[in-house]
Amino acid sequence: MDSNKLLKVEGLYKSYGGHQKGRERNYAVADINLSAASGDFLTLLGPSGCGKSTTLRCIAGLESPDLGTITVADRVLFSSDNGISVRANQRGLGMVFQSYGIWPHMDVYKNAAFPLQVGEKKNRPPAKQIRERVERALEVVQLSDFAGRSATALSGGQQQRLALARALVMEPPLLLLDEPLSNLDAKLRTDMRFELKRLQHEIGVTTVYVTHDQSEALAMSTNIAVMSNGKVEQVGSPREVYGSPAAEFVARFVGSANLVSGTVTSASGDGVTVKTPDGLITASTTTDLAVGADVFVSVRPESVTLTPAGGERGEWEGVVDGSAYLGMTMEYRVKVGDTEWNVSGSSESPLADGTPIRLSFAKHGCAAVPMAAAS
Known part of the structure; x- marks a missing residue:
């Protein structure tokens, strides 16, 4: 010390x-x-x-x-x-x-x-x-x-x-x-x-x-x-x-996080690509993670961007399942497959419940945590 x-x-x-x-x-x-x-x-x-x-x-x-x-x-x-x-x-x-x-x-x-x-x-x-x-x-x-x-x-x-x-x-x-x-x-x-x-x-x-x-x-x-x-x-x-939470507990306790489990498919420097049941996601990490490692990915609600569905494919797709007006921001509940996501967005152009949408993620708001460290 x-x-x-x-x-x-x-x-x-x-x-x-x-x-x-x-x-x-x-x-x-x-x-x-x-x-x-x-x-x-x-x-x-x-x-x-x-x-x-x-x-x-x-x-x-x-x-x-x-x-x-x-x-x-x-x-x-x-x-x-x-x-x-x-x-x-x-x-x-x-x-x-x-x-x-x-x-x-x-x-x-x-x-x-x-x-x-x-x-x-x-x-x-x-x-x-x-x-x-x-x-x-x-x-x-x-x-x-x-x-x-x-x-x-x-x-x-x-x-x-x-x-x-x-x-x-x-x-x-x-x-x-x-x-x-x-x-x-x-x-x-x-x-x-x-x-x-x-x-x-x-x-x-x-x-x-x-x-x-x-x-x-x-x-x-x-x-x-x-x-x-x-x-x-x-x-x-x-x-x-x-x-950059180092464990599942930190991700859950500090702030509000969406946690999704997956497997590392590629690793480079301080970033990894993770295969989840709903698609691929790129995340930062503070831990050396090998290809094949089982991980949780913590995604902060403000790091998710929602856009109406249509146009190019390949992004994660879902539907707005609920929303709440909080003044300058909107809080959305988004359904992706069998998973519910919490997403924060601007209240200037709110999305109606039931709207099909695409999700994209900011890498700096996504952190991969090894499952062993999160247990």
């Missing part, structure tokens, strides 16, 4: 419930390897129970792993080999939970200052420095004008920003966010995505963010680690994870 990374998680295992003789240990996370460079926004994305929050809690020191190493800014926080396990309150990391944990009997300023005022007296910053750091943190989250207001008088979005200020006032090398937007309504969640991204970019703090919301992950991250059943399925930029 790159030695220049600010965060390094290597060979992380965590189990619950103890180990019973004669039974395999049940791991919540197994062999997790992750890293983040200074200033990165790394998102752990996956469904409930996949291990993303457990991984974050291990980094924070709120869970004790069975095996592995966790290093932040060249400081080893946990090492099973060397018997190192730094307590959570000594790691110096910032963390915001789903429940913001705002102190209701304190005003905004006192809430933000609280982390600097607890702990051993000899380790507390001077009063002047506390004031400067709190004022700077409140300014960053745009709460300076609310410093004297009771925390319970804040809106949901303001409370979320106050929780961020309380984490940032520690000036941590690493900020950990565990689904901090889950308690907000849909519009406020969207607004706060941009706000969080702006704050993270402005401050430059390395961030690890946990969510099950793929839209949040795609909109905010520099890198995404897609997790399933306690393992990391793929790590990459939002564009890589969305456009």
Whole structure:
């Protein structure tokens, strides 16, 4: 793993419930390897129970792993080999939970200052420095004008920003966010995505963010680690994870994909031609696939072009089986043989239900995944 990374998680295992003789240990996370460079926004994305929050809690020191190493800014926080396990309150990391944990009997300023005022007296910053750091943190989250207001008088979005200020006032090398937007309504969640991204970019703090919301992950991250059943399925930029899924699970979970099975008939560079029950399709791939390999092809709905049937033959042919108007776009359900496809198209010239059509595919929107990797 790159030695220049600010965060390094290597060979992380965590189990619950103890180990019973004669039974395999049940791991919540197994062999997790992750890293983040200074200033990165790394998102752990996956469904409930996949291990993303457990991984974050291990980094924070709120869970004790069975095996592995966790290093932040060249400081080893946990090492099973060397018997190192730094307590959570000594790691110096910032963390915001789903429940913001705002102190209701304190005003905004006192809430933000609280982390600097607890702990051993000899380790507390001077009063002047506390004031400067709190004022700077409140300014960053745009709460300076609310410093004297009771925390319970804040809106949901303001409370979320106050929780961020309380984490940032520690000036941590690493900020950990565990689904901090889950308690907000849909519009406020969207607004706060941009706000969080702006704050993270402005401050430059390395961030690890946990969510099950793929839209949040795609909109905010520099890198995404897609997790399933306690393992990391793929790590990459939002564009890589969305456009070049490495496994069937990633293709299904990130975005909306049409998946069709087939066999590779030719391979050249980073592309393959796949024979499916409905016809040939050309796809990109990040894996070396040999002729004859069984694969899934993931096709994004926006990568399919529909044109009325007729003219030259040879394209895939089908019929519009249903449609929905979504403003600037139309969502179509297209029947091709016994397979139903989801297709996105322009709403300027909508196709009526029952229209015979031809389908063509953009190669960059089609990704071939080996069946062995998708199982």
